[in-house]
Amino acid sequence: MRFYWLVRFCVCVIFLASGCTISTQITNTPRSSIEQRLLVRALERSFANLDAQPFKGKTVSVDFYGLTADKDFAKEYFTAWLQNQGVRIAASVNEAQFHLKVFAVALGVDQGQSFFGAPAFTVPLIGFVVPEIPLFKDIKHSGYAEIKIAATDAVSGQFINESASGTGKSAHDDYTVLVVIHFTRSDLETPNWSLGDG
Numbered sequence: 001m002r003f004y005w006l007v008r009f010c011v012c013v014i015f016l017a018s019g020c021t022i023s024t025q026i027t028n029t030p031r032s033s034i035e036q037r038l039l040v041r042a043l044e045r046s047f048a049n050l051d052a053q054p055f056k057g058k059t060v061s062v063d064f065y066g067l068t069a070d071k072d073f074a075k076e077y078f079t080a081w082l083q084n085q086g087v088r089i090a091a092s093v094n095e096a097q098f099h100l101k102v103f104a105v106a107l108g109v110d111q112g113q114s115f116f117g118a119p120a121f122t123v124p125l126i127g128f129v130v131p132e133i134p135l136f137k138d139i140k141h142s143g144y145a146e147i148k149i150a151a152t153d154a155v156s157g158q159f160i161n162e163s164a165s166g167t168g169k170s171a172h173d174d175y176t177v178l179v180v181i182h183f184t185r186s187d188l189e190t191p192n193w194s195l196g197d198g
Helices: 002-017 033-047 071-084
Strands: 059-066 098-118 133-153 159-162 166-177 181-186
Touching: 033 071, 033 098, 033 133, 033 166, 059 071, 071 098
Parallel strands: 059 098
Antiparallel strands: 098 133, 133 159, 133 166, 166 181
């Protein structure tokens, strides 16, 4: 009799769980599109906190340093931002009036998660995986950029000034409540500048 009820229980679990699906995200890039946008918005907001006024109308050369592979993109984006601020970029170091060493002290995306509910588990004997059942789940993605500029005279190499750090943050949060209610909070749609501004 117990075996009969065990079989019925397993059939019910399989029937109920068959309506639940787990979607798998496949990414073909080192960073997802959300992570890329988080980094770009964080960069834009850090640039907005930097003062390019001392270099306006001047010709500069730029070296960009960072601890991650994202520094290559960040350098070009920073260079475009300087041009947008009225700074001329030297074709060679010999043509520059100032040499800028730009440091990406921090440039990355952090992720945190809060979860309350039943985690995914495997049913013994039959090996069936029951998906997680979140009563509340919050996945937080945070972009952060911190940029600092050290300026030297391009001819003499004499140190001129070091800027205060320009910091920028961005956020994208995914919430799931009672399994079926899902919503997102994000501040990615508010860029501080664009390449088309004068």
